[in-house]
Amino acid sequence: NAGVTQTPKFQVLKTGQSMTLQCAQDMNHNSMYWYRQDPGMGLRLIYYSASEGTTDKGEVPNGYNVSRLNKREFSLRLESAAPSQTSVYFCASSGSIGLGEKLFFGSGTQLSVL
Amino acid sequence: DQQVKQNSPSLSVQEGRISILNCDYTNSMFDYFLWYKKYPAEGPTFLISISSIKDKNEDGRFTVFLNKSAKHLSLHIVPSQPGDSAVYFCAASHSGTYKYIFGTGTRLKVLA
Numbered sequence: 137n138a139g140v141t142q143t144p145k146f147q148v149l150k151t152g153q154s155m156t157l158q159c160a161q162d163m164n165h166n167s168m169y170w171y172r173q174d175p176g177m178g179l180r181l182i183y184y185s186a187s188e189g190t191t192d193k194g195e196v197p198n199g200y201n202v203s204r205l206n207k208r209e210f211s212l213r214l215e216s217a218a219p220s221q222t223s224v225y226f227c228a229s230s231g232s233i234g235l236g237e238k239l240f241f242g243s244g245t246q247l248s249v250l
Numbered sequence: 251d252q253q254v255k256q257n258s259p260s261l262s263v264q265e266g267r268i269s270i271l272n273c274d275y276t277n278s279m280f281d282y283f284l285w286y287k288k289y290p291a292e293g294p295t296f297l298i299s300i301s302s303i304k305d306k307n308e309d310g311r312f313t314v315f316l317n318k319s320a321k322h323l324s325l326h327i328v329p330s331q332p333g334d335s336a337v338y339f340c341a342a343s344h345s346g347t348y349k350y351i352f353g354t355g356t357r358l359k360v361l362a
Contacts, residue, residue, distance in 0.1 A: 140293070171352075178254070178339060179294070179352035194349065226293055236282060236301070239350065241293030 138162055142227050142242035149217045149249045157212040157245050159227030167230045168210035169194075169239065170202060172223040179226065185210055186232075217249045253277045254342050256353035264361050269327040271356050273340035276321065280342040284350070285314060285325050288337045297338070298325070330360045 140161045149155055161168065169184040171194075181194030185204040199221060201213045210229075214221060225245045230237040255274045263269045273283075281302035286294035300307040300314045300323065307314050313326045327334055337357045341350040 176259075176354055178256075178354040179341075181349055181351075184349065195351075228293075236299070238284065238296045238299070239286075239294075241286075241295070243291065243293045 140227055140229055140240055140242035142225075142245050144245060145243070146246050147248070149214075149247065151218060151249060153217050154213065154215050155217065155247075156214075157225055157227070157247075158209070159211065159242060160209045161227075161229040161240070162208065163229060163231075163240065164207070165229035165240070166207070166232045167237070168204065169228040169230075170200075170210070170212045171226045171228060171241075172196065173226060173244075174223050182212065182225075217247075219249045221247065222249045223247060252354070253280075254340060254351045254353040256338075256340060256356045258356050259354070260357040260359070262359045262361060263330045265332060266329045269325075269330045269334065269358055269360065271325040271327075271338050271340075271358065273323045273325075273353055274321060275323075275342050277342070277344065277351075278321065279344040280351075281345060282343045283314070283316065283323050284341045284343075285312075286339045286341065286352075287334075288339065288355070294339060327358075330358075332360050332362050334358060335360045 143158045170182040171179045183202040185191045188207045227242040228239040284299040285297040288294040316323045337355045340353045
């Protein structure tokens, strides 16, 4: 049982390049999330999808777009990468959006923008 | 505005002793709290949670205490083991949003 799978694990981009981070979960979860982790900042929510067909902005959505492709997959796109987007990105899922729901995380994507 | 704060970036504890990790929050609307553990090159994994209707929750070596009046929670690990060495994040949520706000993390090192 893979849980939450993210690809790629590492990526180096030049300023202005675009890329898509992929995330898939096999736990039949309804809700999916994208977080970024920066030193001294903890984990900050970029976007989330409460259920298939819906997406909403989190704390730090600027510079990102998301697509909930189907129930399993939730992708994060950087249209024009900036050095400020250098970070570790985590995808997560939960059974639903609800109090008491636990988040299950992928292993992360380390992104460097030069 | 950091709504969830972990003021100790790091903590070192001798094996077998108690580890106490602290977390403070500012939003009185928060009513559910979780602790996550993170090893290098891995994603965070759920450790333990507590609802605001309780002041203590225990799971094996791990106990979380919640002091609502002080807006403070703590994670106790007894006894500490070298395998507990990791970064610990606390997270908070409230019924209105169901989105979790994470603290900045505390790196625990358990010395053998």
